[in-house]
Amino acid sequence: MRITKRAATVALLTAATVALTGCSAAGGGTTGGDDAAACEPAEGKVDLTFTSWIPGIEDVVDVWNKANPDIQVAVQTGPNGNGGTYANFFNQLEAGNAPDLGQIEYDALPNFRVQDGLMNLASCDGVLDAKADFVDWTWGQVSFNEDDSVYAIPQDSGPMAMFYRADLFEANGIAIPTTWDEFATAAEQVRATGSYITNFSQSDINQFAGLVWQAGGTWFGNDGTDWNVDLTGDESIKVADYWQDLIDRDLVSTQPPWTTEWDNAYNTGAAWTWNSAAWGANSIASGAPDTAGKWAVAASPQWEAGDEASGNWGGSSTAVFTGSKHPYEAAQFALWLNSSSESLTMLNESANLYPAAKDGLDLPVLKEGVEFYGDQPIYDVFAKASGEVSSDFVWGPTMTQTYNDVSDGFKAAVSGNGTLAEALTTGQSATIKALQAQSIPVKE
Amino acid sequence: MSAPALPVADARSAARRSPAARPRKIKVAHPRAIAIFIVPFAVLFTLFYLIPIGYAIYQSLLVVERDGTFGKATQVFGGLTQYIAVFQNGPFWESIGRVLAFGVVQVPVMLGLALLFALLLDSPLLRGKRFFRLAFFVPYAVPGVIAAIMWGFLYSPNLSPFTALTSNVSFLSADLVLWAIANVVTWVYVGYNMLIIYSALLAIPTEIYEAARLDGAGQLRIAWSIKIPLIMPAIVLTGIFSIIGTLQLLAEPQVFRTFSSAVTSTFTPNLMVYSTSSIPNVSLAAAFSVVLALATFVLSFSFLKFTQRKEGK
Numbered sequence: 052m053r054i055t056k057r058a059a060t061v062a063l064l065t066a067a068t069v070a071l072t073g074c075s076a077a078g079g080g081t082t083g084g085d086d087a088a089a090c091e092p093a094e095g096k097v098d099l100t101f102t103s104w105i106p107g108i109e110d111v112v113d114v115w116n117k118a119n120p121d122i123q124v125a126v127q128t129g130p131n132g133n134g135g136t137y138a139n140f141f142n143q144l145e146a147g148n149a150p151d152l153g154q155i156e157y158d159a160l161p162n163f164r165v166q167d168g169l170m171n172l173a174s175c176d177g178v179l180d181a182k183a184d185f186v187d188w189t190w191g192q193v194s195f196n197e198d199d200s201v202y203a204i205p206q207d208s209g210p211m212a213m214f215y216r217a218d219l220f221e222a223n224g225i226a227i228p229t230t231w232d233e234f235a236t237a238a239e240q241v242r243a244t245g246s247y248i249t250n251f252s253q254s255d256i257n258q259f260a261g262l263v264w265q266a267g268g269t270w271f272g273n274d275g276t277d278w279n280v281d282l283t284g285d286e287s288i289k290v291a292d293y294w295q296d297l298i299d300r301d302l303v304s305t306q307p308p309w310t311t312e313w314d315n316a317y318n319t320g321a322a323w324t325w326n327s328a329a330w331g332a333n334s335i336a337s338g339a340p341d342t343a344g345k346w347a348v349a350a351s352p353q354w355e356a357g358d359e360a361s362g363n364w365g366g367s368s369t370a371v372f373t374g375s376k377h378p379y380e381a382a383q384f385a386l387w388l389n390s391s392s393e394s395l396t397m398l399n400e401s402a403n404l405y406p407a408a409k410d411g412l413d414l415p416v417l418k419e420g421v422e423f424y425g426d427q428p429i430y431d432v433f434a435k436a437s438g439e440v441s442s443d444f445v446w447g448p449t450m451t452q453t454y455n456d457v458s459d460g461f462k463a464a465v466s467g468n469g470t471l472a473e474a475l476t477t478g479q480s481a482t483i484k485a486l487q488a489q490s491i492p493v494k495e
Numbered sequence: 496m497s498a499p500a501l502p503v504a505d506a507r508s509a510a511r512r513s514p515a516a517r518p519r520k521i522k523v524a525h526p527r528a529i530a531i532f533i534v535p536f537a538v539l540f541t542l543f544y545l546i547p548i549g550y551a552i553y554q555s556l557l558v559v560e561r562d563g564t565f566g567k568a569t570q571v572f573g574g575l576t577q578y579i580a581v582f583q584n585g586p587f588w589e590s591i592g593r594v595l596a597f598g599v600v601q602v603p604v605m606l607g608l609a610l611l612f613a614l615l616l617d618s619p620l621l622r623g624k625r626f627f628r629l630a631f632f633v634p635y636a637v638p639g640v641i642a643a644i645m646w647g648f649l650y651s652p653n654l655s656p657f658t659a660l661t662s663n664v665s666f667l668s669a670d671l672v673l674w675a676i677a678n679v680v681t682w683v684y685v686g687y688n689m690l691i692i693y694s695a696l697l698a699i700p701t702e703i704y705e706a707a708r709l710d711g712a713g714q715l716r717i718a719w720s721i722k723i724p725l726i727m728p729a730i731v732l733t734g735i736f737s738i739i740g741t742l743q744l745l746a747e748p749q750v751f752r753t754f755s756s757a758v759t760s761t762f763t764p765n766l767m768v769y770s771t772s773s774i775p776n777v778s779l780a781a782a783f784s785v786v787l788a789l790a791t792f793v794l795s796f797s798f799l800k801f802t803q804r805k806e807g808k
Contacts, residue, residue, distance in 0.1 A: 138773040145777065164565055166775065195565075253756055273564050310753055312651045448564075452774045459759040466669050466756045488580065488776055489559045489568070 090175035090379050097380045099124045100150035101369075102140070104131045106333075107401025111394050115387060122380045124152075132156050132367075133451060140372070144168045149372040151381045155203060156367040157192040158257055158446040161271075163370065164195070165448040165491060169202040170371040175382040178204075184390055188442035189407040193368050195273075203368035204385040205407035207398070209328030210436035211261050211362045214335055216323045217347035217425065219246075227349055231293060234352045238302040241323055247304040249324045250316060251294055253461045255308055256454040258364050259294075262326070263287045264444045265362030266354055271447040278486060278493045280447065282457070282479040283472070289354075291471035298465060305465035314338035326351060328364040329405035329433040336423045344422070348429040350436065361436035363444070366407065405433055412437070449485045456481040548788075555781035570778070577782035586761040587783060591742075591790065593673065594763050598741035601677040606733055608681070609688035613726075614718050616689075617696040628693070632686035639683060643750035646679045651754060667755035675755075676747050684740070688733040695729035696722060731802045735795045742791045745769065 101112065101124050112126045127150070129136045137159055143149040144166065155163060163169050172178045178201050182190050189205035213228075220227055220237075223244055228234035238248040252258055260270060268286025272279035281287075297303045304322060306313050316322045318339040325331060335346060351361055369385040371378050388394050390408040396416050398404040406412060412434055420426035447453055460474020486493040523529070558573030581587060612631050615621050634642065648654050650666040666675040699722065707717050723730075745765040752758045752766075760770040764787045772780035 138775075141773065141775040145775070161565075165568075167567055275564060278564055305756065307753055307756060310651075311648070312654055312754075315653060449774050452770070452776075455760040455770050459761065462756040462759060463669075468669070485774060485776070488779060489774075490561050492562075492564060 090172065090382070092176075092379045093377050095121070097122050097377045099152060099375075099377060099381055099384060101126045101152040101384075102129060102136065102150045103127075103154035104129055104134075104136055105154065105398065105402050105404065107397065110401070111388065111397045114393060114397070115384060119384075122384060124384055132159055133454060137162075137451060140168065141166065144372065144374070147374060149374055151371060151375040151377060152385060153370055153372055154206075154367055155370045156257075156365055157189070157205075158260070158365075158450045160192060160203060160368065160370070161195070161273075161446050161448045162450050164202055165489075168373050170373055170375060170378050171199075172201045172204075172371060172378060172382045172385075173199050175379050177386060178382050181386055181390065184409055185407050186409060186412075186437060188363075188440055189366065189368075191442045192446075203370035204382070204389045205366075205368050206389045207330065207366050207404040208407050208437060208440070209261070209330055209363050209365035210405065210433050210440055211265065211326060211328050211351050211364050212432045212436050213349050213351055214325045214327055214331060214346055215349060216320065216342070216345055218345040219320060219323055228352050229350070230356050231352045231354055235293075235297060235302070238297055239300075242302050246320060247302070247316075247322050249303055249326065250308065250313060250322050251298055251303045251305050251465065252308040253305060253465050254454075254458045255364075256457045256461070258327070259290070259457075259461075260444075261328070261362035261364035262290045263362070264441065265351060265360050266290050267360065267441065269444045270453075271445040273445060276492060278448065278491060280479055280482050280486070280493060282453070282475045282482065287475055288472050291475055295464070295471045298471075318342060328366070329430070330365060330403050332421065332424070332429060333403035344425050346424050347427050348424060348432045350432060359439050360441070361439040363440045366405075368407075405430065405437070447482060447486075448491055449482060449489070452485045453478055453482045551781045551784055554778055555785050557778045559778070573778075577778050578786070580779055581782045581786050587764065587767055590761055590764045590767050591787075594741055594744055597673055597677055597744070598738060600674075601681060602734065602737040602741060604677075605681045605685055605737065606688060606730065608685045609692055609733065610723070610730065612685065612689045613692040613696055614722060616693055617722070618714055618718070620714060628690075631689055634683050634685070635687040637683065639746045640750055642683050643676075643679055643747045646675070646682070647751060647754040650675055667751070667757065669757035672751065672755050672757040676744070676751060679747050680740075680744070684737070688737070691733050692726055692729050695726040699725050727802075731799065734802070735798060738795050738798060739791055742787065742794070 099122065103126060105128075108128065109126055112124050116123055129139065132155065136154070140149060140153055140155075140163070149168070160169070181204070182194075182201075185205045186208060189208050193203040193205055194200050195202065215227060223240070225237050225240045226233065228237045234248070241248040263270065263286055266286040266289060268281075268284050268290075270280070270282050270284075270287070272281065294303070298305060304316065306316060317325070317335060318341050320342070325335065327334070332348075336343070350359075353360060369388055371381040371385065375381055389406070390410065392410065392414055395404070395406045395408060395411040396414055399406070399414065399416050405417075406414070411417075417430040417434070418428060420428050421430075457474055457478035460469065460477045461471060463469050464471050464474050483493055483495060555577050556572060556574065557570040558576050559568045560571050561568045612627075616624050616628055616631075621627070637645075649657070650661060652658070652661045652665070652667075655661040665671065703721055703725075704717060707721055712720065743765050744763040748758050748762045748766055749769070752760070752762070761767045764783065768780050768783045768787070771783060
C-alpha cells in the first residue's frame with residue numbers, strides 16, 4: 052500500500068519535472084523568427100528536410116541532389132496544406148522539430164508568420180535580388196509588401212479561368228459565356244438538358260475568395276497596428292448573392308467537392324464547367340479520364356462585358372521554417388526549385404504547376420498544346436489571366452479557421468439553412484473572435 | 496436472482512473489509528522484484544499518460560500575448576481564461592448535446608444487439624456458432640476510417656449500389672447524417688461488444704443451468720433470469736466503453752465531412768478540438784480537451800454508480 056503511494060508520488064514528481072523542462076525547452080526553441088541576422092553558408096555537407104504535397108516533387112529533388120552533393124535534400128510528402136500538412140507544420144513548430152523547408156500556399160503565409168514559424172530570408176545571398184525574377188503579385192505575397200522581408204520563395208500561381216466541355220456546349224448550341232450574366236443564362240440552358248453548368252463548392256472557400264478577388268474585393272487589411280477583417284464587403288456580397296441565386300434556382304449542383312461523386316459528375320458529363328486555376332488542369336484530367344479531348348479553357352466570365360479581371364486560387368511558395376540550422380542552403384535550394392527552367396518544366400509536367408517565375412512563363416512546355424484539352428495551348432489563357440490578377444488581395448492570419456467557419460456556413464446554405472451572405476457574416480465575426488483569442492490586434 | 500448474485504457480492508464485501516481486518520503493518524516481501532515488474536509499466540504510463548495529461552492542463556492555463564500585427568507571441572499564465580471561453584462557446588456545447596443524443600439512442604441499440612447476438616451464440620438452439628461468431632465480429636477488424644469511407648460510398652446518392660433508396664432518402668442530409676454515422680459505429684462495434692458479453696457467458700458454471708432446468712426453466716427464462724443478471728458486470732463495462740467512445744467520436748464524422756454537407760468542423764467535441772488546434776489555438780484546444788475528459792469521467796462514473804446501486808438492491 053505505502054509503496055504504491057510512494058511510487059505514485061515519485062511518478063507525479065517526475066512527470067511534473069519533465070513537463071516543466073519540456074515547456075522551457077519549447078519556449079526557448081521558438082526564438083529568432085524575425086531576425087534575419089545570420090544567413091551564412093555552412094561548412095561541409097548539409098542535409099535538409101523538405102515537406103511538400105506536389106505530385107512528382109521527389110523526381111525534381113533527385114535532380115538537385117545529383118547536382119549538389121554538398122546540399123542533400125530529403126523530401127517527405129503528405130496531404131495538401133489544409134488537408135493536414137499545415138496542422139502537422141504547426142505541431143512540429145510547437146515541438147521544435149519542423150523540417151527545414153515546407154510547401155505553403157500564399158493564403159497560409161500570414162498564419163505561419165503570426166505563429167513565428169517563418170524565417171526571413173532577406174539577408175540570404177541572392178534572395179532579395181530575385182525579386183525581379185518573379186511575377187509582382189506573388190512577390191508581394193511572400194514579402195508582405197515590405198522592403199526587407201522575404202518569408203518564402205514563390206513557386207506557382209493559380210490564375211483562374213473557365214474549364215468547359217467544348218463538345219457539349221457545341222452540340223447543344225449554347226454560347227460560351229463571357230460575362231457572369233451570360234453564365235447564368237447558359238446555366239438555365241444547360242439545366243434544360245438535365246445537366247448542371249457547374250458545381251458550387253461548399254468547402255473550397257479559397258476558390259470563392261478567388262471569385263471575390265476577381266470582383267475587386269479583398270478580405271483582410273493590415274495597417275501595421277491593426278488587422279481589418281472584411282468578409283462582408285460589397286464585392287463579397289455581390290459574389291455571394293450571385294451564387295445563392297443559382298443555388299436557389301437549382302442551376303448549379305452542390306455536391307461536396309473532391310469526392311468520387313464529384314469526379315463522377317465531371318466524368319459523366321453531369322457538370323459542364325469549372326471555374327478553376329491553372330493547376331486544376333491536372334485535377335480534371337485525373338478525375339474525369341473518360342472526357343479526354345473534350346475540354347477547353349476560356350477566360351473567366353467578367354462582371355461587366357469588356358472587363359479584363361482575373362482571380363487567383365491557390366498557388367504556393369517554399370518557406371524556410373524557424374529553427375532551420377541551414378537557412379542559406381535552404382534558400383539556395385528554394386530559389387533553384389522555383390526559378391530554374393529544369394525544375395519548373397518538371398513541375399509543370401507532373402503537376403501542371405504554373406510558375407511564379409517570370410522566365411518560367413516562357414518555358415517551351417507552356418507554349419505547347421495539351422492533349423487532354425483537344426491540343427489547345429491552354430497556358431496562353433492562364434498567362435493572360437496571370438497578368439490580370441490584382442496584387443491588393445491580403446490574406447488573414449487565421450485562414451484555416453476562417454475557411455472552416457465560412458465553409459460550415461456554406462454547407463448549411465447549400466442544405467437550405469441560411470444563405471451564403473449570412474455565412475460570410477458569421478465567418479466575419481468568428482474570425483474577429485479568433486484573432487482576439489490570440490491577442491492579434493484587430494479592428495472591430 | 497439473488498442466489499447466483501450472492502458469491503459476487505460476498506467476494507466484494509470481503510475485499511472491502513480485508514485491509515481493515517489485517518494488521519496495519521505489512522511486511523512487503525521482495526520489494527525489488529515488485530519494483531522491477533512495475534517500473535516498465537510506470538515509466539510508460541508516466542511518459543504517455545501522465546505527462547501528456549499534465550501538459551494539456553498546463554497548456555490550458557496559458558494565454559497568448561503579442562504586440563503588433565505580426566508581433567512575437569509570448570505565452571503567459573492566464574488562469575481560467577480559456578475555460579471561460581469554453582463555457583461561452585455555443586458550438587462546443589451544441590456538439591456535446593449532439594453526441595449525447597447520439598449516445599442515448601445508439602448505445603442501447605448497439606448493446607441490445609450485442610447482447611442478443613451473444614445470447615443466441617450461447618444458446619443450444621443455434622447452429623453454425625463458429626461461423627456466426629466470426630461473421631458478427633468481422634466488421635470490427637475493418638479499421639474505423641475504412642468503414643466510414645465504405646459506408647460513405649454506400650450512402651452517396653449516385654455511387655451507391657442502392658441508388659433506388661439513396662436517391663429518395665438522403666442519408667447524408669442534416670436530418671439523417673447523425674444516424675447514418677450511428678449506423679456505421681453500430682456496424683463496427685456490435686461484434687466487439689458481443690464478444691465481451693459472450694466470453695462472460697462462457698464463464699457461467701453449467702451447474703446453474705442444470706439446476707434451472709430441473710426447476711423447469713426454458714431457454715428464454717434461463718436467459719432472462721440467470722444469464723443476463725450474471726453477465727451484468729460485462730454489460731456495464733461495455734456500456735462505459737461505449738459512453739467514452741461516443742463522447743470521443745472523431746474518425747467517422749471527420750471522414751463524413753468530405754461526403755456530407757451537414758457535418759461541420761464543430762460536429763463533435765473532438766472535431767472541435769481538432770479544428771481549434773489547427774488554427775492553431777493550442778491553449779483553447781487543450782481547455783476543450785480537459786473539459787471533455789472531465790465530462791467523460793463524470794458520465795462514466797455516474798453510469799457506474801447508477802448501475803451499481805441498482806445491482807445492490
